[in-house]
Amino acid sequence: MTDVTKATAAELGRMIASGEVSAEEVTRAHLDRIAQVDDRVHAFLHVDTDGAITAARKVDEARARGEELGPLAGVPIAIKDVIATKGVPTTAASKILEGWRPPYNATIMERINAAGMVMLGKTNMDEFAMGSSTEYSAYGVTRNPWDLDRIPGGSGGGSAAAVAAYEAPLAIGTDTGGSIRQPGAVTGTVGSKPTYGGTSRYGLIAFSSSLDTPGPVSRNVLDAALLHQVIGGHDPRDSTSIPAPVPAVVEAARLGATGDLTGVRIGLVREFSGEGAEPGVAAAVRDAIEALVKLGAEVVEVSCPHFEYALPAYYLIAPSEASSNLARFDGVRYGLRVGDDGQRSLEEVMSLTREAGFGPEVTRRIMLGTYALSSGYYEAYYGQAQKVRTLITRDFNAAFEQVDVLVSPTTPFVAFPFGSRTSDPYQMYLADLYTIPTNLYGGPAISVPAGVSEGLPVGLQIMAPTMADDRMYRVAAALETAIPPLTPPALTGSNS
């Protein structure tokens, strides 16, 4: 039998539905792979072996009863630890939630379960999704399967690494400023951020409510679209969920796979061209764009003059919302409590708990956000950042009058070595230079492998108008036909 861990999710779904392989066999193969490699990769914070096998058996039993299986029934999936999973530890990679088992499921988990998908476990991330390297996890770093001495991106480094290392064919990430796409780029995987409101946030532990978007992580575009179809769509429990059907993403991915982009207009953002990207990244992206032209696409340069203010605006809006969202971690209802010695007041215990439970990056952002919302500073910081957000949205709207999609590098640099950007927080923030504008606008964007630089993966970001997620899948799938798949070398690098 072929190694099912190398198969695509679409293939696995088909094989399980046809009975060629059982869901339990597929699940066990992936659990075995995790057992083999995860001590080196450390993509997982928790592996739910029993739950996975139980879920897989249910699919096999349903098939035995003659029930029709969905396209991803029995297909394993890894879940970023920021998604609430009923009865299964959910920590957001923070000490403050150590041991917490939610009494409820996120909406996307209910949909994943209803589709018959098999959750393998919870993946590592930067604490509360704040970071671009997964170095800010309270539970140790995740290593990039391409080079174990380098970061897997962040915040969703665990989900990207799990998929890149064949520990799971699919994973869920969440993207607030690039946390699905940037890890996708640096691990040679596909990371898709749907339109904000296109996938439910109910059960996603909030970092920045107006930006957070759950989405698929996969090794190919069709698989991402299939997962998007499962998790997407209106959720009455999320007020910001768009009451509309999921765009036809699977059909778009299939259409793109024909390799024909005739009539598709692709925009290059002028303001991105001079800035930031390493030469090797810029070169790989140029080649990818040429490939798109060969497939029939037309390339147009567009101007988005306010994009240069996206990063500053983001680092005011996201920390402001986070400072409020993370207030609830106070040691009263769940999670850590420190210093309750019978003498100290609740106020002291709360402060000690939060100081002990939050890592330095989270603390930094809470303080930054508290500052930006303070009376006297609100207008200059938070208020002004929201106006910049309006201008960035206008830039996108103007650009999408000229072109169907925008493309750019996903991130300015390839996977960097551990520790190289942690001493200067702002240097870390630059990793999200190209991904952040889309979050502020709310539209969808996807990172697809575009080539390699210095032996490390480079991603191309494709951005589309809000609720036109199908467009980016079409272009991404077309690019896939022109770029040879990126396969990580056998896991190399230091091992501990």
Place this chain on the structure above:
Amino acid sequence: MAAISREEVAHLARLARLAVNETELDTFAGQLDVILQAVARVGEVAAADIPPTSHSIPLTNILRDDVVQPGLTQQEALSGAPDAQDGRFRVPRILDEEA
């Protein structure tokens, strides 16, 4: 000139209920200063007549019907509590507002 003083950082820590120690105060003050100088660039944009965006997708009036749905049991509600007593969440003494 520094964008933020050490005292302001200490004030923020109190507002945010973070028991930051003296050494950390210095570190955070330095880091926040760098970040604030960088993000203050939003002020360069002339945006006086620009409306702010709080929600990227323009939805309004998303409302729920007034119909009871099952919630959690007391046991589930208290399942994550660091300390519980008599079906309630126990907390240390609260500084009182009345003198």
Place this chain on the structure above:
Amino acid sequence: MTTTAPATVEEVVARYEPVIGLETHVELGTRTKMFCSCPTEFGAEPNTQVCPVCLGLPGSLPVANKAAIEATIRIGLALNCSIAAWCRFARKNYFYPDMPKDFQISQYDEPLCVDGYLDVEVEGKTVRVGIERVHLEEDTGKTLHIGGATGRIHGATESLVDYNRAGIPLVEIVTKPVAGAGTLAPEVARAYVTELRDIIRSLGVSDVRMEQGSLRCDVNTSLNRPGAEWGTRTETKNVNSLRSVERAVRSEMLRQASVLDAGGRITQETRHFREDTGDTRPGRSKEEATDYRYFPDPDLVPLAPDPVWVEELKATLPEPPRVRRERLREQWGVSEHDMESIVNAGAVELIEATVAAGTSPDAARKWWLGELARRANEAGVELAEVGATPAHVAELARLVDEGKLTDKLARAVLEGVVAGEGSPAEIVAARGLEVVSDTGALTAAVGEAIAANPDVAQKVRDGKVAAAGALVGAVMKATKGQADAKTVRDLILSRLGAA
């Protein structure tokens, strides 16, 4: 300073002009909470009416209750407010254990209803109280303090939190400053809260019970010298009855005047009203002012009430209580003073329904304000909850009108009604009062006995009640001992006007 301290509001107003303002919180009576589908009933076991949303569990999200929005718009319309074309919820950020998210979802600079007014009557004068805003927010949980004196937070060693109340919709109604009320300021405050309570009750959106906390009031008071700018105000909390509203304003006026008379300054602070002493005490002064860091809640989308929807809600508004009271007063032919008694007894609706069931206004008023009010008072319950319904009272009055019950017997019947023994007719039957009500024979026998013994009857009429024994004996004889002696006696006394 004590020598100059004013003793009356009149003394205060001789030197200062009071400005008052009221912030009232009303818990709405919706079936579910403001932002989740948990039930809102009182009295459940702790933490059994909770879900991930109202417990503030990580990942949970709020969705606004349509019924609460509608109730708030209706309150706003009833208070002559404009309804915002577009507004948002905001987060008010501060740490407190009864607030599951450590922020409260409220409204800040974009309230749902703005700029209205409420006219109230005080001592025959109409005072217009401006309404600044009506907005919607969520209530907090309940905290039980252990180890201190009588459940107070002061001195407690630990606290226990129940989130059943967390997330109940709370409407905040804020007045504009009310100046110029002079010595009537305390009465204006009370009349405003009373009228507001009646309006909200008439809308059917809350039970507005101050003693249960479904209507809470904070009172702002300041004094200024005539012609000078308004003074520094204090905010008095813990004002839990209509009477306390009035007392709190009066006590703050006296206190502030004595401070100012002595050359002191008023501190802008929160004070707590004390029911037992009738005065206010300062709250704990915080080392730094709270900064709530309000910002639009990104988890909730803006509200943009469609004008058509607002018009539909406007069409559901009942007649304003003040207009309705005047109309009923005229219909019932009662004096303004009597109407005030009816209102204060909470009997308007009860009498109205009783009259609608065919009873004369006088009879309806007599029963509700007499016997039933007395019993409600004894039992310590609201008149509406005394156990009798307008249908009961109407039936009772009919029996009296038909001569089947005397007033005295009717009171006995009411006792049975209040005790839950059934309808008046059922009680008449069950308590053996039917001898009075169903036999013309007994009535006839009484009449005959009186006619046959005019001297005795006259004695009884003159107040010698003991003399009635002879008549009772005659009736018992005439009815061959089948009548109830006590009933016969009552009947005789009643007939002779000696009951």
